[in-house]
Amino acid sequence: MLNVTKALNKGYETILKKPKIYLLSLAAIFLILIIAYAFGGGLYITGVMEITPKISETFIIFFIILLVFLVGIWFNISLIKLAYDRKSDIKEALIFSIKKFVPYILASIIVGLIMISIVGIIMLLSLLVFFIFFFIFGFTSKLIFGIILLIFLIPAIYIQLRFMFYGYAIIIDNESIFSSLEKSWNITKNNVLRLFLLLILIILISLGILGISYLFSFTHITIQFIITCLLEAFLLAFYTTTLVSAYLQLSRSK
Numbered sequence: 001m002l003n004v005t006k007a008l009n010k011g012y013e014t015i016l017k018k019p020k021i022y023l024l025s026l027a028a029i030f031l032i033l034i035i036a037y038a039f040g041g042g043l044y045i046t047g048v049m050e051i052t053p054k055i056s057e058t059f060i061i062f063f064i065i066l067l068v069f070l071v072g073i074w075f076n077i078s079l080i081k082l083a084y085d086r087k088s089d090i091k092e093a094l095i096f097s098i099k100k101f102v103p104y105i106l107a108s109i110i111v112g113l114i115m116i117s118i119v120g121i122i123m124l125l126s127l128l129v130f131f132i133f134f135f136i137f138g139f140t141s142k143l144i145f146g147i148i149l150l151i152f153l154i155p156a157i158y159i160q161l162r163f164m165f166y167g168y169a170i171i172i173d174n175e176s177i178f179s180s181l182e183k184s185w186n187i188t189k190n191n192v193l194r195l196f197l198l199l200i201l202i203i204l205i206s207l208g209i210l211g212i213s214y215l216f217s218f219t220h221i222t223i224q225f226i227i228t229c230l231l232e233a234f235l236l237a238f239y240t241t242t243l244v245s246a247y248l249q250l251s252r253s254k
Contacts, residue, residue, distance in 0.1 A: 002194040002249055008201065011242030014083055015234075021082045021241060024090050026233035028075035032068050033229065070105075077104055079237070080171045083244040100171050107166050107177045118159060122152040161195050162188045168247040187250040198246060206235050 015021055077097035081088055088096070126149045162185050169180035188195060209231050216227045 001253075002191045002198070002246055004194055004198045004201065007198060007242050007246040007249060010245035011238055011240075014241040014245070015237050018082065018086070020090050021079060022233060022237045024075065024079055024082060024093070025237040025240070026229060028072070028079070029229050029233045029236060031075075032071060033225070035067055035071065036064060073104055073108070074101065076167070076240070077101065077171055079240040080168060080244055083241045084172050084248065103170050103177050103180075104167055107170060107180055110177070110181065111163050111166060114163070115156065115160060118156045122149070122156055126152050157196070158192055161192050161199075164188070164195065165243075165247050165250070168244065169251070172244070172247065173251065183251070187247075191250060195246070198242070202239055202242060205238070209235060 074094075074097050077100050078090070078093040081093040081096050082090070085093075129152075163181060165184040165187065166180040169175040169183040170177070173183070175183055213224070213228050213231050216224050
């Protein structure tokens with residue numbers, strides 16, 4: 001069974017013992033923010049971005065999202081490598097990510113398609129139940145639809161939690177695309193509630209830390225940018241090291 005407290009403590013201790021993880025996280029956050037500003041900043045100049053984007057603007061937005069997604073995966077693989085392999089350095093981790101880049105993306109696409117299909121079915125079922133409720137009781141309510149949707153989203157959250165470690169299986173245990181999905185499904189059995197609690201705690205910690213950055217929102221934009229990078233880099237490092245710790249707990253106990 002997953003020990004949530006141990007995963008959180010181990011994640012924090014890993015950052016302290018290996019500051020390179022934080023430095024790489026800082027580089028990742030800085031690069032992503034620069035990409036978003038360099039390619040997307042011009043769209044938000046007053047009078048340029050319209051309510052209905054033009055085709056060129058839509059393409060730029062899509063390009064930014066795709067580029068950030070790919071850069072994010074590259075750094076994520078490198079961070080996982082640094083977190084679990086004590087002997088690796090930043091250069092080795094970045095080179096290592098090239099070897100795992102394609103299988104990681106393919107596995108991500110598979111999981112993405114699964115989740116899109118499930119969410120699509122959930123939306124249809126939610127609308128169907130909502131309309132049935134409307135014909136029976138004769139009135140509509142956004143609250144009722146929200147409750148119905150939330151109930152149907154529970155299976156989607158469950159499946160997402162069961163597949164959350166496929167990338168770690170590929171990187172840490174050299175699993176293939178489909179075997180990584182199978183391994184993630186197997187090791188998370190009977191641990192879904194604990195994993196959900198772990199993610200909730202990480203989110204709460206993140207909100208608390210990001211709340212600190214809000215205090216600097218009234219300062220000069222350069223200071224705000226630096227503080228945001230420093231704090232978000234810590235959150236990225238902490239999220240990665242904590243999930244590596246959780247994965248190692250679950251995979252090594254099987």
